[in-house]
Amino acid sequence: MTNRLELLPAVDVRDGQAVRLVKGASGTETSFGEPLAAALAWQSAGAEWLHLVDLDAAFGTGSNRELLREVTGRLDIKVELSGGIRDDESLAAALATGCTRVNLGTAALESPEWVAKVIAEHGDQIAVGLDVVGTTLRGRGWTRDGGQLYDVLARLDAEGCARYVVTDVNRDGTLTGPNLQLLRDVCAATDRPVVASGGVSSLDDLRAIATLVPEGVEGSIVGKALYEQKFTLEEALEAVSR
């Protein structure tokens, strides 16, 4: 595990456009243009990772698969791909993009045997997104309850899951700050690295998440704060570099 917090700028795609949602709710989209332009901008600004999400696939309203494949293929940086990866076919298509890893959400709640199988087959290429309201997990575009955080975490740990992406749904897209206590609690419950997601609004928020690196936080997804120019990616990378 690195000592420096990794930053993963997010490009969430709905209907072919880069968007940000509020608390993951469909219908709250603000559009930020072409996904490829956004991804290339974060790469040029020094990003080492991109968190790339097919929101239509997550909500079950369609697919941006070809677009995400093109975006991933045009980048030199590492890509974490998510949204709608729920079976062998969608996983094979996701991995064939050349992404570094995929992030499974709904499947980890609804298809535990399949997830155990793909963790065993693909190891570090599989992360699981733990998207929570309180300690209740949410799936299917964050519209459906899917079990208790610490029960599912214990099961996935036992199956060898390599890493978790932990999102406080009620903070996501709100610019209200990360849920540091949730991150601490998850880190205390697992020895696997955790990627923080949801709520980042300022450089101080990133510095606060960076203090949790010794506890097991490996990275942080940054979305709306970058698109709304609360700070630049260059400033964010500098803020977590020491």
Ligand SMILES: O=C(O)c1ccccc1N[C@@H]1O[C@H](COP(=O)(O)O)[C@@H](O)[C@H]1O
């Ligand atoms: O990122 C979001 O804003 C988001 C909002 C609503 C649903 C999902 C969202 N994000 C990503 O989608 C995966 C889950 O997809 P699936 O359940 O596996 O189809 C989740 O981990 C987030 O990365």
